[in-house]
Amino acid sequence: MPKDSGIGTSPKRREDIRFLTGNGKYTDDINLTGQSYAAFVRSDVAHGKINSIDTSAAENMAGVLAVFTGEDFADVGGNPAGWLINSRDGEPMKEPKRPVLAHGKVRHVGDAYAAVIAETAAQAQNAVDAINADITELPAIVDMATALASGSFVHDEIETNQCFDWGWIEDNRAATDAAIRSAPHVTTLSLVNNRLVPNAMESRASTADYDPGTGDYTLYTTSQNPHLTRLLICAFVLGIPENKLRVVSPDVGGGFGSKIYHYGEEALVLAAAKKLCRPVKWTASRSESFLTDAHGRDHVTKIELACEKDGTFIAFRTDTMANVGAYLSNFSTVTPTFLHGTLMAGNYTVPNVYVNVKAVFTNTAPVDAYRGAGRPEATYSLERVIDKCARELALDPIELRRKNFIKPDQFPYASAAGLEYDAGNYDALFDKLEEIVDFGGFKARRAESEKGGKLRGLGINSYIEACGIAPSNLVGILGARVGLYDAATVRVNATGNISVMVGAHSHGQGHATVFPQVVSEMLGVEENSIEIVHGDTSKIPFGMGSYGSRSLAVCGSAVVRATEKIINKATKIAAHMLEASESDIDFKDGKFSVSGTDKSVAFGEVAFKAYVPHDYPHDELEPGLEETAFYDPANFTYPSGAYACEVEVDPETGQVTVESFTAVDDFGNVINPMIVTGQVHGGIGQGIGQALLENCTYDENGQLLSASYMDYAMPRASDLPFYTVDHSCVTPCTHNPLGVKGCGEAGAIGSPPTIVNAVVDALHSGGHTHVTHIDMPVSPARVWSAINS
Amino acid sequence: MQNISMTINGKPVSGDVEGRTLLVEFLRNDLHLTGTHVGCDTSQCGACAIHVNGIIVKSCTMFAADADGALVDTIEGQANADGSLNKIQQAFQDHHGLQCGFCTPGMVMAAADLLKNNPTPTEAEVRHHLDGNICRCTGYHNIIKAIMAASGQDVSAIAAE
Ligand code: FES
Ligand code: FES
Numbered sequence: 001m002p003k004d005s006g007i008g009t010s011p012k013r014r015e016d017i018r019f020l021t022g023n024g025k026y027t028d029d030i031n032l033t034g035q036s037y038a039a040f041v042r043s044d045v046a047h048g049k050i051n052s053i054d055t056s057a058a059e060n061m062a063g064v065l066a067v068f069t070g071e072d073f074a075d076v077g078g079n080p081a082g083w084l085i086n087s088r089d090g091e092p093m094k095e096p097k098r099p100v101l102a103h104g105k106v107r108h109v110g111d112a113y114a115a116v117i118a119e120t121a122a123q124a125q126n127a128v129d130a131i132n133a134d135i136t137e138l139p140a141i142v143d144m145a146t147a148l149a150s151g152s153f154v155h156d157e158i159e160t161n162q163c164f165d166w167g168w169i170e171d172n173r174a175a176t177d178a179a180i181r182s183a184p185h186v187t188t189l190s191l192v193n194n195r196l197v198p199n200a201m202e203s204r205a206s207t208a209d210y211d212p213g214t215g216d217y218t219l220y221t222t223s224q225n226p227h228l229t230r231l232l233i234c235a236f237v238l239g240i241p242e243n244k245l246r247v248v249s250p251d252v253g254g255g256f257g258s259k260i261y262h263y264g265e266e267a268l269v270l271a272a273a274k275k276l277c278r279p280v281k282w283t284a285s286r287s288e289s290f291l292t293d294a295h296g297r298d299h300v301t302k303i304e305l306a307c308e309k310d311g312t313f314i315a316f317r318t319d320t321m322a323n324v325g326a327y328l329s330n331f332s333t334v335t336p337t338f339l340h341g342t343l344m345a346g347n348y349t350v351p352n353v354y355v356n357v358k359a360v361f362t363n364t365a366p367v368d369a370y371r372g373a374g375r376p377e378a379t380y381s382l383e384r385v386i387d388k389c390a391r392e393l394a395l396d397p398i399e400l401r402r403k404n405f406i407k408p409d410q411f412p413y414a415s416a417a418g419l420e421y422d423a424g425n426y427d428a429l430f431d432k433l434e435e436i437v438d439f440g441g442f443k444a445r446r447a448e449s450e451k452g453g454k455l456r457g458l459g460i461n462s463y464i465e466a467c468g469i470a471p472s473n474l475v476g477i478l479g480a481r482v483g484l485y486d487a488a489t490v491r492v493n494a495t496g497n498i499s500v501m502v503g504a505h506s507h508g509q510g511h512a513t514v515f516p517q518v519v520s521e522m523l524g525v526e527e528n529s530i531e532i533v534h535g536d537t538s539k540i541p542f543g544m545g546s547y548g549s550r551s552l553a554v555c556g557s558a559v560v561r562a563t564e565k566i567i568n569k570a571t572k573i574a575a576h577m578l579e580a581s582e583s584d585i586d587f588k589d590g591k592f593s594v595s596g597t598d599k600s601v602a603f604g605e606v607a608f609k610a611y612v613p614h615d616y617p618h619d620e621l622e623p624g625l626e627e628t629a630f631y632d633p634a635n636f637t638y639p640s641g642a643y644a645c646e647v648e649v650d651p652e653t654g655q656v657t658v659e660s661f662t663a664v665d666d667f668g669n670v671i672n673p674m675i676v677t678g679q680v681h682g683g684i685g686q687g688i689g690q691a692l693l694e695n696c697t698y699d700e701n702g703q704l705l706s707a708s709y710m711d712y713a714m715p716r717a718s719d720l721p722f723y724t725v726d727h728s729c730v731t732p733c734t735h736n737p738l739g740v741k742g743c744g745e746a747g748a749i750g751s752p753p754t755i756v757n758a759v760v761d762a763l764h765s766g767g768h769t770h771v772t773h774i775d776m777p778v779s780p781a782r783v784w785s786a787i788n789s
Numbered sequence: 790m791q792n793i794s795m796t797i798n799g800k801p802v803s804g805d806v807e808g809r810t811l812l813v814e815f816l817r818n819d820l821h822l823t824g825t826h827v828g829c830d831t832s833q834c835g836a837c838a839i840h841v842n843g844i845i846v847k848s849c850t851m852f853a854a855d856a857d858g859a860l861v862d863t864i865e866g867q868a869n870a871d872g873s874l875n876k877i878q879q880a881f882q883d884h885h886g887l888q889c890g891f892c893t894p895g896m897v898m899a900a901a902d903l904l905k906n907n908p909t910p911t912e913a914e915v916r917h918h919l920d921g922n923i924c925r926c927t928g929y930h931n932i933i934k935a936i937m938a939a940s941g942q943d944v945s946a947i948a949a950e
Binding site: 013016199252722 | 809817821822823824825826827828829830831833834836863864865867868874878881882883885887888889890891892893894897912913915916917919920922923924925926927928929930931932933934947
């Protein structure tokens, strides 16, 4: 009989009810008695020296309570980068201070250099307009190559615009160079991984409260990781003792990376709340989000693939410039390095891999991890160059990949880029893809498109990513300044229902539904009597939040470990209740029984005994039934997939439409297929957005040209097709208790090269064989120009 | 300041607003009806969509004073009288048509508007109708599927769980 609950089933999401009825509680929905409002004065030039700021007029305006400038925060700490990256020569990266408010210089359009607190939001905004700053505009440093050659600097004190020059793996460099020099065939491709704006639909918001009686602060904020935010504010920026700051991230309207980081606005509202002894609220407008949320991607890359004439891969060499923007955001240094370079062997048995990444400061908003974070950049470079290579050698693109795949019996496999892949079966993914997609019928579909004057292309792709971030001891060696475990507390209440406090944070991923499935499966307790608590540092154990497809693989594992501890203790209590020895107790379907007898007690009875311990082995056991576990993964997890899509290109206009899209992913075991499928859909939507529509651009003066939904092309319903998604190919993760790998980022990683491969294929079918590559977004103008170049 | 009154979700309400107060601000800040969201400042995202006198409106594009005397419906009034989800809301839950939930109120209001005027829309018609509603989470697949299901059409052929 198919299961109707627990692991592997798709219960409807319980959190949906409140979202569908308007009862969600997002940060801006929260109003505190007596709250005041913050508004920020933001630079309208990309680069400038602040000579003076005249706040006197603003201070005297109606309703204004306080005005802050960078000077007020000159003595507090900077918002740090989470990873220290060393350059090839061993020099530590350049790490200029990222202040709460700009001080001395403004470094990108939108850089806040003053803030106003007023009785109403409108009064705060009016006062912002009355602040007069004398700022000498300096030449904007926008283009990365120019920045590296430039004698003027985003941060004068470091006297360079290069943050680091990183090599991975430096010891492989000479061998890779030699392999490429002597290879029978080398395919070279230069490409741009276009800059994106994450665009969670809820913009950032932060409301701070301060209790002068106790000295306690509370911060309501749009965060994917409330404990990490608290740690950054307390240990690095404001120096508030951690036990005096409660960070609450209630319902959060999407994150995609942009809400991992601590931003200066959070520190500002906290400081202001203390100064005024009043709550201070700030909600970003969409325009502020465009200007100041950490952006994503923005790599300029040259990749070389060396191979034998038969297509056997010999080496991959990558040279990348990665834009970090004006300041180092918290994950900005790990994203283009360890989350990118270590994946540059892909799914392949290539012996030589070398990656060089130069990170560059520019007068643009900070750039950081965005859905996929480094891994989409790796996959895009690799899978585009492999496709180009297949064309040059007249090999079938699927066969070329299959020829070089790591085979199932080679796992665990030490990749040439330094990771140990624990499990995978890449051929099986392509077998499944070939089963689902009617490749045989493609010719006929192409002919049909041609009848309508359109060119049809078929794109395929494979990817591997590293998720479940991350083993603390390994990342510590690599420069991480935090551990990346997670934590869960399982509290069985006296009446048998259960609260599970988790360090992971759900901002759309459905934890409230999925985690109870796991606990229910283990305890035999109804899912509906299990409730998840998250997003409040005063309620949950210290966990690292959600990003990098880590919630289930890392925090889910902590939930399993804590639940195992519950079972252990409950078994002891049951043994006492049943007057049997602990080793004779079996636990199954929510019942403890003495093996070989019909004596049993239900889980609920044991829970009650734990809290009403009248007859209880007090000398052996404490009362209560509550356990906490911290889980630190032994390795990354390695989801992989095989994707295919068909596009139609109108050669007259250059317009590309996606006719079909199929994603076959190996996520290991799947707890809730419905939610996993939804995550893949969303990732593909964003990936197609990157491939065809989205582009964050600055002009040469550092003005953001794509600063609203009128200029930044968000994918809309009519831009996207239905997707076919399959996750039936399963090689369970070998090192976490659920055998899960993570699914949040896959779609955004696997889809961009699939689309571009298909577009190039379409153009070739139309005789435009001179087109070997088009940079994303593959807009009508770019396609038309490529055809007509 | 101007005193205005209107009927929201069947209940009479009134309040004092400035001329520049937007309808969405009146709903969220004065009436604490925070189910209607703000996702942009250029009237493009649809998170703020509501019905005014039966017509779909982006409540960030209308002054509260202009809704004086109007019949207004918001997400808070969409459930059935017994509190259960209405057909569209239920279809969104059944087909996983929402993730973070931020675009969802606007999507539900847009869907209700579509189905009122076009009871059995095609896929293309649904996609076209949602042109003013942005969702960043779902890739739209399950939203389209949910709306078609809510219209009573068989969606079992539409791919995936
Ligand atoms: S808030 Fe009204 S359309 Fe975006
Ligand atoms: S569900 Fe998150 S924006 Fe649509």
